[in-house]
Amino acid sequence: EAKQSSDSQDQTSTITIAGSTYTRDDCTNVPGSIAAAASRRIHHLPTNPVGIFRRLVEKHFRTCHTNVFRTFDDIHPVVTPKANFDTLLFPSDHPSRGPSDTYYVNRDLILRTHSSAHQAQLLAQGNTDFLLTADVYRRDEIDRSHYPAFHQMEGVRTFARDELPPLPPLSLGPSIELIDETSAGSSKNPIQSVHTKEESALVAADLKRTLNGMLLDIFGPLLGVGKESVGGPSQLKIRWVDAYFPFTAPSYEVEVWYQGKWLEVLGSGVTRQEILDGAGHSDRVGWAFGLGIERLAMVLFRIPDIRLFWSGDDRFLSQFEEGKVTEFKAYSKYPACYKDVSFWLPSAIRDDKSAKSTFVENDFMEIVRDEAGDLVEDVAMVDEFTNPTTNRTSRCYRINYRSMDRNLTNDEINVLHRAIEKRAEVDLGVEVR
Numbered sequence: 001e002a003k004q005s006s007d008s009q010d011q012t013s014t015i016t017i018a019g020s021t022y023t024r025d026d027c028t029n030v031p032g033s034i035a036a037a038a039s040r041r042i043h044h045l046p047t048n049p050v051g052i053f054r055r056l057v058e059k060h061f062r063t064c065h066t067n068v069f070r071t072f073d074d075i076h077p078v079v080t081p082k083a084n085f086d087t088l089l090f091p092s093d094h095p096s097r098g099p100s101d102t103y104y105v106n107r108d109l110i111l112r113t114h115s116s117a118h119q120a121q122l123l124a125q126g127n128t129d130f131l132l133t134a135d136v137y138r139r140d141e142i143d144r145s146h147y148p149a150f151h152q153m154e155g156v157r158t159f160a161r162d163e164l165p166p167l168p169p170l171s172l173g174p175s176i177e178l179i180d181e182t183s184a185g186s187s188k189n190p191i192q193s194v195h196t197k198e199e200s201a202l203v204a205a206d207l208k209r210t211l212n213g214m215l216l217d218i219f220g221p222l223l224g225v226g227k228e229s230v231g232g233p234s235q236l237k238i239r240w241v242d243a244y245f246p247f248t249a250p251s252y253e254v255e256v257w258y259q260g261k262w263l264e265v266l267g268s269g270v271t272r273q274e275i276l277d278g279a280g281h282s283d284r285v286g287w288a289f290g291l292g293i294e295r296l297a298m299v300l301f302r303i304p305d306i307r308l309f310w311s312g313d314d315r316f317l318s319q320f321e322e323g324k325v326t327e328f329k330a331y332s333k334y335p336a337c338y339k340d341v342s343f344w345l346p347s348a349i350r351d352d353k354s355a356k357s358t359f360v361e362n363d364f365m366e367i368v369r370d371e372a373g374d375l376v377e378d379v380a381m382v383d384e385f386t387n388p389t390t391n392r393t394s395r396c397y398r399i400n401y402r403s404m405d406r407n408l409t410n411d412e413i414n415v416l417h418r419a420i421e422k423r424a425e426v427d428l429g430v431e432v433r
């Protein structure tokens with residue numbers, strides 16, 4: 001699909017996303033690059049690591065939880081804000097609803113920001129236990145582990161309230177080091193008042209056991225003493241920490257140690273009873289998780305950069321085979337080129353020195369992505385200062401340009417960089433220094 005021009009310049013009155021056409025209005029902020037990503041369906045490609053990984057997870061659940069989970073993988077990404085936020089109990093003023101975080105197709109429709117957008121609908125249709133793989137979209141920062149289009153797998157499990165099974169703890173063995181720093185029931189991570197301590201603890205224990213078991217099954221074969229010799233790690237380090245989501249309590253995140261840092265791979269928790277009640281399941285309690293497929297696939301296949309999943313380069317694609325886990329072999333990278341852009345932020349009201357700037361960093365990130373697409377590896381703020389007399393604030397961002405497929409010339413980067421400066425001036429009101 002050809003790259004469409006950006007919204008502000010786009011003259012057509014409709015936008016097509018994954019085969020459906022919508023009317024644009026003054027809320028539309030989906031750039032052509034994102035509409036194009038929605039047509040790629042890389043989770044359906046059996047030899048893309050995103051497709052391989054989600055099939056491995058589905059296979060694990062089919063084998064180790066026989067006939068429990070129904071799977072879904074083909075629900076259209078355009079949803080209502082009601083499905084994405086309201087049914088999940090997000091407050092009406094929650095920042096993630098805004099156009100700086102979320103892609104609006106038009107005033108009534110958005111690109112789902114998470115796979116949880118379909119929880120209420122699938123529960124109401126009578127599905128009490130399911131897995132859902134979905135492409136999701138966020139106006140987010142750009143770096144090696146963040147991309148504006150990515151994939152999540154939602155898992156939902158419920159139990160009849162009077163039939164909660166007590167569970168023996170799962171033995172993980174030496175290949176996984178498990179750190180559990182959670183404190184369910186504390187003021188930091190309270191349980192729901194409608195649940196007894198026991199039932200909340202049983203549901204949470206089943207959630208942890210299920211996810212730890214999945215990680216052990218998928219990563220285990222690659223781990224163990226001696227595996228370092230073939231380049232792999234001998235141990236997987238997993239950490240459970242407290243988290244907050246409006247639709248679960250208590251809530252947890254799981255992190256995996258990768259490239260010398262904790263990488264967040266999933267969010268989860270005990271489903272808020274209001275959601276089950278609203279879907280006609282007030283006699284049940286349950287858990288849910290939302291897993292970042294690229295994040296775990298990066299760890300499993302040793303893929304160093306999230307942009308690679310979208311690469312058309314045969315040196316990437318030819319390395320993977322359906323159903324197989326193989327370690328990614330880096331091919332030589334093309335050289336990077338850093339360029340800085342410094343600008344004065346607009347002030348909210350010219351003469352009010354205490355007023356905060358109207359500048360929103362995500363809007364700048366979006367311009368960078370829209371102008372330079374996958375030629376940008378990373379954007380970072382490297383300097384900020386405020387002139388004490390004028391009270392004007394200046395920021396400097398460093399943009400790291402690099403192609404995954406070829407050498408970039410200095411001339412072409414200069415053209416891109418100038419286009420970004422110009423758009424920032426026109427659209428955001430900054431003054432390039």
Ligand code: FA5
Nearest residue numbers: 114116146147150264265266267268288289290292295
């Ligand atoms: C959620 O999206 C919740 N819906 C998860 C959830 C589901 C919680 C069910 C409770 C119950 P979060 O925003 O943390 O949570 O995203 C979940 C995962 O998606 C993250 O842990 C990360 O692995 C992945 N992720 C988030 N943003 C990006 C991004 N920009 N690029 C790639 N992966 C991302």
Ligand code: MG
Nearest residue numbers: 253264266267
């Ligand atoms: Mg998170």
